[in-house]
Amino acid sequence: MKVVLITGAASGLGWELARACHARGHALLLTDIDAVGLAERIEQLGGEQVLGIAGDITDPETHGQLLQACTEKFTRLDLLINNAGITHRSPTVKTQTAVFHKVMAVDYHAPLELTLSALPLLRESAGQVAAIGSMAGWMPVLGRAGYCAAKSALSQSFEVLRAEIAQQGIGLLMVYPSFLDTPIDRNALGADGKRAGHARSTIGQIRGADWMAEQILVALEQRRERLFPDRGSWLASLLWRIAPAYYYKKMSQRFAGEME
Structure with missing residues (x-):
């Protein structure tokens, strides 16, 4: 039995990862800023080996509570899955700087700082870390x-x-x-920091969170270093590198609604 800590576990990919880990018999420490949603998920899973701690993942106090719980409740940590995330849909020149700060805090600072804090426990178990990046980190998305x-x-x-x-x-x-197909895009921020009012634009196939969760856990079991599950997006990132002008042309056509 492994002890798994999953952030952003009340919905979307985090919840599907929790369900898949639970089905494998792992002990779970789940966290999310949505306290009500997290409590419902903990009740759904049930059992002595499932614990939930609600909190803001950008708060160092939350990190301390999570790692203390790992030590006191489970005595170990085998896998940390940095899943919690947030996005926005808004032109750069119209977006309030507070939006950029919030996205950077949740998507970059929080997972890095939590991981660094968890290293002593992971070292003891020869454990693993997973981080949910994005192809948007490899290529520009308007x-x-x-x-x-x-x-x-x-x-x-x-x-x-x-x-x-x-x-x-x-x-x-x-x-x-x-x-x-997860709440991260349905809850995307707009330029003013409120929920975005327009539908998102996409490239390639929209995958289900349950499919993605299974791909991730298999990759972890194989102790792989990287997972590129969608060939279409991988090819788009390659196009950005070899023909950036053509990429921008196609991106501008597909994402015209994002620039309003």
């Missing part, structure tokens, strides 16, 4: 400047971190999904 920046920062920092913690026996999986 109307997502803050999100692209945060996921790029996450990707670069964790790719560096992998080599450093490998010497301590800790594995690190970076996941690079494209567009998923």
Whole structure:
């Protein structure tokens, strides 16, 4: 039995990861800023080996509570899944700076800081870290400047971190999904920090969160370093590198609604 800590676990990909881990017999420590939703999920799963702690993942006090619970309730931590995330849909020039700060805090600073705090426990178990990046960290997506920046920062920092913690026996999986059917896009911020009022634009196939969760857990079981589950998005990132002008042309056509 592994002890798994999952952030953003009350809905979307985090919830599907929790369900899949629970089905595998793992002990779970789940966290989310949505206290009511998290409590409902804990009740759904049930059992002595499931614990929920609601809190803001950008708050260091929440990190301390989570790691203390790992030590006191489970005595160990085998897998940390940094799943919690937020995005926005708004032109850069119209977006309030507070939106950029919030996206960067949730998508970059929080997972990096939580991971660094969890390293002593992960070192003891020769455990693993997973971080949910995005193909938006590899290629520009119009109307997502803050999100692209945060996921790029996450990707670069964790790719560096992998080599450093490998010497301590800790594995690190970076996941690079494209567009998923999850609440992160339905709850995207607009330029003013409120929920975006227009529908999102997409590239390629929209995948289900349950499909993505299974792909991630299999990759972790294989102790892989990277997961590119969507070939279409991977090819789009390659197009950005070899023909950026053509990429921008197609992106501008597909994402015209994001620039209003």
